Amino acid sequence: MNDEILSAFLDDELPPDQVAALLEALRDGAPGSAELRDRLTVMQLIKDAVGGAEAPDNGFTLRILARLHTHRGARF
Amino acid sequence: MQLRSGESVIIRVMRASILSPAPPAAPPGDADAPRPAPASAAPAVASVDGELVARACAGEAIAFELLVVKYQRRAAAEIRRVVYDAAIVEELTQDAFMRAYDGLPDLQDRDRFWPWLRTISRNVASSYLRSGQNRLDDRPVDPEAESTIAAFEQHTSHGSVEDELAARQLFEALRRAVGALPERQRDAILMREIEGLDYRSIAATMGLPVNTVKSLIFRGRDAIAAAIRPMLQPTRSRRW
Numbered sequence: 001m002n003d004e005i006l007s008a009f010l011d012d013e014l015p016p017d018q019v020a021a022l023l024e025a026l027r028d029g030a031p032g033s034a035e036l037r038d039r040l041t042v043m044q045l046i047k048d049a050v051g052g053a054e055a056p057d058n059g060f061t062l063r064i065l066a067r068l069h070t071h072r073g074a075r076f
Numbered sequence: 077m078q079l080r081s082g083e084s085v086i087i088r089v090m091r092a093s094i095l096s097p098a099p100p101a102a103p104p105g106d107a108d109a110p111r112p113a114p115a116s117a118a119p120a121v122a123s124v125d126g127e128l129v130a131r132a133c134a135g136e137a138i139a140f141e142l143l144v145v146k147y148q149r150r151a152a153a154e155i156r157r158v159v160y161d162a163a164i165v166e167e168l169t170q171d172a173f174m175r176a177y178d179g180l181p182d183l184q185d186r187d188r189f190w191p192w193l194r195t196i197s198r199n200v201a202s203s204y205l206r207s208g209q210n211r212l213d214d215r216p217v218d219p220e221a222e223s224t225i226a227a228f229e230q231h232t233s234h235g236s237v238e239d240e241l242a243a244r245q246l247f248e249a250l251r252r253a254v255g256a257l258p259e260r261q262r263d264a265i266l267m268r269e270i271e272g273l274d275y276r277s278i279a280a281t282m283g284l285p286v287n288t289v290k291s292l293i294f295r296g297r298d299a300i301a302a303a304i305r306p307m308l309q310p311t312r313s314r315r316w
Contacts, residue, residue, distance in 0.1 A: 007294040009124055010146065011268060013275050016127040023131070023138050041315045042301050042308060044145055049250050051269040053149040056243045059314040060152070060166065064144050067170045068177060 001025045001032075006040050010047055126187035133181050140180075144173055145316050147193055154197040158205060168204055172197040246307050253303035254296075261296035264289055 001022065008014040009022055026033055026040070041057065048055070121127050125146075131139035152169045159165050175196050183192055254262060260282070267278045275293075279286045308315075 003298060004291065004294040007297055008290055011275070011293070012124045013290065014124050016121055016124060019124055019127045019131075023136065023142070026142070027138055037316055038312060039301070041145060042305060043297050045308075046250065046297050046300050046304075047269060048149040049247055050254060050265060051150075053153045054243075054247045054250075055149050055152065056239070056246060056311065057315045058239055058243075058311055060169075061145055061148050061316045062314065063166070064148060064170050064173050065141060065316070068140070068144075068173065071174055071177065 001036055003039055003043070006036075006043055010040070010044055121186050123187040125189040129180060129183060129186040129189050132177075140177060141316065143176075143189060143193075147190060148173075150190070151193055151197045154194055155201040158201045164204070168200050169197070172200045175200065242307070242310070246304060249304050249307060250300060253300040256303075257296050257299060261292045261299070264292040265296045268293055 005014060005018070005022060009019070014022070024030060026036055041061075045057065121130050125143070128139045128143050132143065148169060151172050152165055155165050155168045155172070159168060172193065176193050179196070183189065185192075254265070257265070264278055264282065267273045267281060268275075273281070275286050275289045278293075279289045282289065284292075
């Protein structure tokens with residue numbers, strides 16, 4: 001999975017029929033998924049910062065997802 | 077952020093907007109409004125976000141995780157417009173995503189997830205301000221004191237001084253990296269992130285093929301990532 005695909009994905013410019021392959025590659029436990037997630041989150045941080053939202057993650061996303069895990073009805 | 081060729085970019089952006097006007101916006105979802113009945117069949121989607129919403133509704137957790145990754149800062153920024161305390165902003169951002177998760181099956185236009193989430197975020201913040209839990213935020217606004225209080229609260233209620241310093245250094249490095257990009261890469265990225273133009277509109281503005289714009293934006297981001305990646309290593313375990 002090359003980073004140009006990640007970049008287009010974050011810009012909402014990846015054809016929807018290519019999203020499935022990316023999700024599969026990002027899935028927890030997929031080979032190389034941790035490194036792919038790292039590249040994706042760095043690219044998203046850059047996007048947000050250039051757009052004016054300068055905020056490091058520092059666990060923010062993980063805390064949202066942790067709360068979703070305990071949220072009623074969530075399939076996490 | 078300084079744009080070396082700022083004026084020409086703005087003019088070109090305006091021209092592209094005229095040539096390729098955005099489609100009329102659908103009314104954003106309102107989390108406080110009565111929910112319409114869920115559609116009996118899954119609506120067709122034409123975007124990445126629409127695809128993610130559809131997959132999240134079908135039970136693919138990773139699809140909703142990606143929506144969180146994509147929009148957590150923007151949702152927090154919406155809430156931060158009216159709420160000062162960083163810890164409360166985080167809690168309200170979590171609330172907004174909980175409401176989004178619950179309301180996802182009722183989202184009529186799945187391609188417009190962000191406008192819908194933005195409305196939810198604003199509603200969550202407004203509800204908080206109305207709730208009476210926020211005596212500090214009811215104080216009269218003193219513009220001079222406001223920035224001092226915000227800075228103080230960032231240090232005291234959310235994140236360590238070391239984290240704040242690291243963040244400041246990170247974003248200074250990021251801005252330097254943007255400034256050091258070749259002009260076409262920088263212009264393409266700024267048109268995408270500041271003006272919110274899609275690749276087709278950027279291509280029309282710059283007089284380039286869409287695939288070239290896609291490549292310029294990617295290469296620009298890749299160069300910025302290379303510049304800041306060493307500074308992000310200490311926080312890797314705290315990111316998705």
